[in-house]
Structure formats: structure tokens, C-alpha cells
Amino acid sequence: MKLASLDYMEEVKRRSNADAAYLELAKGNNESYTLVLEAEPAQGVMETIIVGFDNVDGKLDQVWLGQRPTQFTLSAPYGVWVDILRGKMGATKAITMRKLRTQGPFLQLLQGANRILRWVEILRTIPTEFEGSYAQYNLKGQA
């Protein structure tokens, strides 16, 4: 499924909420997030994609397409997200190096680093199609 499509986000929710290790790390978390995947026309990614989700006591609750007010907003060019999902760049390193720009309490975000890293591992298990020239890196995923 296409990265950051509604189907993809629903699958993110399903897999996250079924992962005991993630739920243990996320327990008590009630944050909301916006993820901005910025267009890269030169790479064939023509439109910026914006998705969001929120957590209720660590479980993903709502997922959505488009922008809403959220506690955190994470923004990066589409290719940075692809690099993170391919394991070429660590998510927390992307945050500290400002490859992934964050809006929201920075320290609070980093305090949840283990949760984020586990979450990215979950995302890597989802069969994922990328846009434009990034299609060569599509993830086969796991059932």
C-alpha cells in the first residue's frame, strides 16, 4: 500500500496496537502527531502528503489524512521518510540532526525515543509502495 495513504495509516494503527513491546513502551502516552512528507518534484513526488494520528494511553486511536492541530508536527522531505523506513537513517538521529524537523516539546519527544524506534520497526514490516523514483526502494514487508 502507498506510504501515508489512509489504508497505510489504518495498517499502522492495526499493527502498532497489536505489538506488545510497543504498547509497553507507549503506555500512558496521550500525544497527537502530524507527519508532513514534503513534495520532491525532482524525484517524482509531486504533492506534499500530510497525515496524523493520536494516542490514547499508548494505543493509536484516530488516524487521518490532512492537517489538524496536534501536539507534535514532524516534517521532512519525502526521501528522509524513505531513508528512515529503509533503515538508512535512525529516526531519533533524524530528529536530533534536524533532518526531521519537529514542532512540539523537543525533550518530551526524545524521552520517548525507545517507543519511536520500536514504532519504526513496526512500520518496516508493512508492505509499502513509495512515490516517484523512490519506488525502487519499495518494502516487501511481513505478514
Place this chain on the structure above:
Amino acid sequence: MVTMKAVVLRGAGQVEVVEGARPQPGPGEALIRVGYCGICGSDLEAFQTGMYEAGLVIGHEFAGTIAALGPGTAGWQVGDRVVASDAIPCYECGPCREGRLDACQALTMVGVTHDGALAEYVCMPVRGLHRLPPAVSLRQGALAEPLAVALNAVRRSRLRIGDRALVMGAGPIGLLTLQSALVAGARMVAVTEVEPARAAVARRLGATAVLDPARENVGVALASLTDGLGPDVVYVCTGAPEPFRDAISLVRKGGQVFVVGLCVAPVEADLMSVAMGDLCIEGSLAGRATFPAAVDLIAQRRVDVEALVSHEISLDEVPAAFAWLTAGGSGAVKVLARIGGEA
């Protein structure tokens, strides 16, 4: 005893109109017959918290006409139409001697530490008076003080011609900061505001975009307005704590958060982002030095103060206005008490 009507703060949630003694001007002072006086957000804070001394006559945004003069007031005439800086410096301390009167170590303020101008008359030191030109009415002049505050903030901030700014909050100070930033040469000024009536005024006054943080992701919207960078300067012009916290994450790296609004509640700050973002946080109080510019910009119609006036009331209606203004959802922008009027 010659008497006058005045609005007196009795304690938290208690203001009343009383008949009391009319003040007499002392040396270096003028007795001013108040034409108009605005209700400021800080007056409402005082009403809600009772943070000023009980018995104080409140009000500091005013314009009027000199009715009498004390000794040592050469150069001033009865009948002069004036506005007055609400900040009264000592002129003796270190910052005062350096010319930084707003940083006076013994600063007092009319309507805060001295009896103020929600009254038929107020006494003020003539050193803080500014004459109004014929092009500026007393009604408009009553807004010179908040405009001076906004001009002082923009002048003190790091804003440069061609910069992009965000003003958080479209109350009177926010709307005047918006206009001041545009006069100072900002190429883009966005405003955040949840109250529709205030948002509409911000649009009329030239805001590039007006964003509702309750309905949209301000960070995403600002990214599209600033090539993904964020604004160069964020002016926090509200009394709510959330915008102070958000400003740090909205400003561009190396940018400035400038605090103009007075937030009584504690603010949880992400100071790690301040260090990592190479940010500057600064604030300013009052605007004594910018009063002449405020008066001239009103006279030149380069700043529209009339657009802010949502309600004009009588002095007797002030206590009721305090109640509905603090109840929330009033839709008011600036409420002016018409006391002596233009006469």
C-alpha cells in the same frame, strides 16, 4: 470638596463607580479631564486576580484635555489635548540616567500603582505628556498607549525589512503589533486567533494569513508561508500560556520569540529547543519612547486604531463591561469608556 466619578478596584471580581475627591495637580503635574479611556487586558487581569491595591482607580489607556496645572509646568496650557505615558520613571536610577526609562528600577504606573484614568480626571507628570495634533481625536488618542507598546516591541525586536513574522493573538496589542510590523517592513505577517471577530479585524488590517490554532495545524500552515523555515520573529501577544510554549517550536532556527503579552499563569517552556534552535527570547514593557511615533502614525493614518474599537460605553457601564469581558466569548476587541468625550 470638588468631586468626580471614578472606577475603583475593590478586590478580585469587584469594581465599582464611586464619587470621590477630584485630585489636585502637584508640582510638575497636570490635571487632565479624561475624554476616553480604554479597558486593557491588564485591567481585566487585575479585576480577576485583585492583584492591585484595593481602592485604586484603574485605567491607563487614555486621552484628555489639561484642566489645571501645578507649579513647574512651563510650556503646557490649560486646554492642551494630550495623551500620557502610563509608565512613570524615577529619572534617577542607573537605567533612567542611561536613557532606558522603561527599565527604570523604581518604575510606577498610572492605573497600577497610582490612581488611573477610568475617571473624570487624572493627575499626571507633564514629563510624560504628548500633545495630540488636530488630526487625532481623543477617541483615537486613547489608543496611543497600546500602539506605543506595540511599536516599542517591534522596534526592540530583531525584525528587519523583508522579514516574516507571526503575531500570536489578535487582541488590541496583537492587532497593533501586526500593523507595526507591517509599517516596519515585514513582507509577511501571519496572525493566530481563535475568536472569529478578532480574526476578521486582523484580516482587514493586512494580515497575510489568519490561522485558527483550534482548527488547523499552525506549524504546517506557517511552513507553507515561509518556505519551510518558520517566521523570523514570533510576537506573543496573548495572556494564555499555550502560545508561549508553541512559539518556541514555531519560530525559525536562529529566530526570536518576543513576549509582549502578560501571562499570569506559569508557562511550561521547552528550553532545550531554545538552545538547539539558537533562539532568542526577549520581552518589553510599555513604550514610553515610542509615544511620539504612535501619535504621528495615527495622525498619518498609517496605523488604523479605529478598527480596533468594538464597543464604546459610559463610565457607569464599566463594571458591567468588566464582568462580560472576563466571562469569555464577548467578541470584543477594544472597549473604550467615553467619559468627557471630545469636548
